[in-house]
Amino acid sequence: MGTQYRLSSEAVVSEVIDGEAIIMDMAAGIYHSADGVAAQIWEATQSGTDRDTIVHGINLAYPGSDHASEVGAFLDMAVAAGLLVETETALANGTAYVFGGGVYSPPLLHSHGDMQDLIMLDPIHDVSEKHGWPVRMEPAGSTTTR
Numbered sequence: 001m002g003t004q005y006r007l008s009s010e011a012v013v014s015e016v017i018d019g020e021a022i023i024m025d026m027a028a029g030i031y032h033s034a035d036g037v038a039a040q041i042w043e044a045t046q047s048g049t050d051r052d053t054i055v056h057g058i059n060l061a062y063p064g065s066d067h068a069s070e071v072g073a074f075l076d077m078a079v080a081a082g083l084l085v086e087t088e089t090a091l092a093n094g095t096a097y098v099f100g101g102g103v104y105s106p107p108l109l110h111s112h113g114d115m116q117d118l119i120m121l122d123p124i125h126d127v128s129e130k131h132g133w134p135v136r137m138e139p140a141g142s143t144t145t146r
Contacts, residue, residue: 002052005045005075005084012083016043019102023083029116032081034074037062037099038107041074044097045084051075054097061100074107081111 007014011027021042023032034042037058044054054075055068078084 002050003086003088004048004050005078006087007046008082008085014042014046024119025082026119028082029113029120030081031112031115031119032083033110033112034107036102036105036107038074038109040097040099040101041071041107042078044099045075045078047097049097054099057097057099062104067104070106074109077109081109 009027012023012025014021014023016022016039019035019039021032021034021039023034023042025031041054041058044057049057051072055071058067058071075084079086
């Protein structure tokens with residue numbers, strides 16, 4: 001079995017909705033999206049499918065060229081973004097994933113930081129009775145009032 005992937009930490013959460021993977025890094029406050037083939041690759045990593053099997057499945061589903069470098073680049077982007085880590089240990093849920101559907105487009109990981117302040121709010125502790133959530137509380141000793 002080749003290299004498998006798992007989420008890098010408990011702070012990374014994801015869901016695939018209507019063919020789009022929404023991936024949130026709650027610690028960094030960054031959300032990522034991947035659609036089409038990229039969402040399929042993401043979903044396959046979460047089912048425990050190893051890198052070689054993902055490449056083979058994409059090549060079968062989208063014949064005409066070898067997509068190994070594009071699949072590898074996507075997985076490398078996810079690792080570099082701190083979303084996935086490589087593991088040689090067989091994951092317990094390593095089930096087969098079926099690829100296909102739609103038109104092939106190179107898999108891309110889109111990263112967004114525009115909601116970073118909101119994502120990083122602590123809804124339990126960063127609240128104000130006066131304003132409610134989401135309001136970032138000022139550190140103790142701060143002279144700024146809201």
